[in-house]
Amino acid sequence: MLTDYSLKMPKNIYAGSHALEQIATILPAGLKKVAIFTDKGILQANLLTIPQAVLEEAGLTYEIFADIPAEPDYHQAQAIVDQFKAADADFIMAIGGGSVMDVAKLASILTAGDYQVKDLLDNPLLAKKQVPVLMIPTTAGTGSEATPNSIVGVPEQELKIGIVNPEMIADYVILDGRLLKNLPQPIAAATGVDALCHAIECFTSTKRNPFSNTFALEAFDLIFNNITEACTNPEALAAKNKMLLGSFYAGVAITASGTTGIHALSYPLGGKYHIAHGVSNAILLMPVMRFNEPVIKDYFAQAYDRAVHDGRQHLSVDEKSQYILTQFEHIVTKLDIPTSLKTFNVPETDLEDLVAAGMQVKRLLVNNMREIKSEDARAIYKQVL
Structure with a gap:
């Protein structure tokens, strides 16, 4: 920290x-x-x-x-x-x-x-x-x-x-949540997952600090518990207002801390294939978070304690960490966001170009608590090709 x-x-x-x-x-x-x-x-x-x-x-x-x-x-x-x-x-x-x-x-x-x-x-x-x-x-x-x-x-x-x-x-x-009422679900979902990534990445960044933690955790709670309803129910104004607030808080966390491996490796997907930024992040959310989990499970457990309100606080750190990862996967599935680059006809022959481009984003890679080397980026991209 x-x-x-x-x-x-x-x-x-x-x-x-x-x-x-x-x-x-x-x-x-x-x-x-x-x-x-x-x-x-x-x-x-x-x-x-x-x-x-x-x-x-x-x-x-x-x-x-x-x-x-x-x-x-x-x-x-x-x-x-x-x-x-x-x-x-x-x-x-x-x-x-x-x-x-x-x-x-x-x-x-x-x-x-x-x-x-x-x-x-x-x-x-x-x-x-x-x-x-x-x-x-x-x-x-x-x-x-x-x-x-x-x-x-x-x-x-x-x-x-x-x-x-x-x-x-x-x-x-x-x-003002009224501006989100008629937002098409694919756009609402992709941008919502982008905000979710901002929150959890800033909370697990090497640049994390008391300022960023305060805003990232509050953002995570608001987004984690409202994203599905806000994106799928046009009339859910309360959930939409909470998502707007959560997204703003996550943005504040970025200014104090910074995003990590998900955003770093997603930049080539938007730059070369013009995949929407939020969709790129959703595709990489699980592979990068699973890669990071061995060194950030304590932070996942803290995120669990903040955002899970059903009283199941007796779980171990490992169980809380796995719960958060499972819920990430459920959110992406419920919101029907693509999870593979095959959807966008990205050929496997482009793997080395992706790795080379992703490794250029040092501004964000240095924020990742577990170092992402070229071979790690290659393995992550392979999972989604």
């Missing part, structure tokens, strides 16, 4: 069943123009109705940027940043999933100077916050609303890279 640690969070967070109505109190005086970052799915689902009404009532001009693709590469992110710079807006409202929020973060720090997204791949700290940002997640979730991270694809490396800059932490966050 780290002995020196820090915590960075968004400045203002509003949560609950009617949190969207707080937009009116958030908007700073004297704004000229608001940029709404979103995607076409959000537009088609009419999820901008309340935000637009608030802006119109305030007499504010706004422009919608809805061409943000799912899991963009750095070229696509730069194209949106350029459009934003030309719009001359002085406030960003990001309404969407992780990709929308990640691109909005980049726009918030790249409106001044000659830097581009590509420059931040090598030196993410070059740019500084220029425009305040309000994050409103529509999935629960990537946790992007809480983190200083922006994930972009790098096509020439067939990999995803995380740009990490504290300047990208949101100024305002709104968590």
Whole structure:
């Protein structure tokens, strides 16, 4: 466990069943123009109705940027940043999933100077916050609303890279479960498992510390006990609000600690095969957690004590650890998430390329409590090919 640690969070967070109505109190005086970052799915689902009404009532001009693709590469992110710079807006409202929020973060720090997204791949700290940002997640979730991270694809490396800059932490966050009501189950499930991975990975990271443990355990409890209902029942507003809160807490845990082997080995799956990030994590959840279990079973037992509320606290550490692993498997099965790369026609002949790419993600591999060597990555990938 780290002995020196820090915590960075968004400045203002509003949560609950009617949190969207707080937009009116958030908007700073004297704004000229608001940029709404979103995607076409959000537009088609009419999820901008309340935000637009608030802006119109305030007499504010706004422009919608809805061409943000799912899991963009750095070229696509730069194209949106350029459009934003030309719009001359002085406030960003990001309404969407992780990709929308990640691109909005980049726009918030790249409106001044000659830097581009590509420059931040090598030196993410070059740019500084220029425009305040309000994050409103529509999935629960990537946790992007809480983190200083922006994930972009790098096509020439067939990999995803995380740009990490504290300047990208949101100024305002709104968590409102109403935005999750009509989320398609496959998206809800994939993003929900992503949040579950954030929680358990941060709690078992080499960089774990009292700050990250506090948020990761609370996130784990909320997600572990609500993910199935929240993803399968459109009317389960209470469960959806708990998932949003859990996802946010897990995002905070990332800022204090960091994800581990699951995320490290999943980046090549998104970068080369364009498999959704949450699905990539779900595919690798069991192989990586089984690999790690011999050295993190005590932490699994602590997670059990926090999240299992049926009174079965008499079990041994080994039994509690196995219970958590079994429940992970049940969650993925119940939510009908793919667990094999065969679903995506990934050939076994690509194994060595996967291993080579996965081993490049040292930023996250160093967080894994059990060292993942090339032969370990090879064995893990073989299980899902």
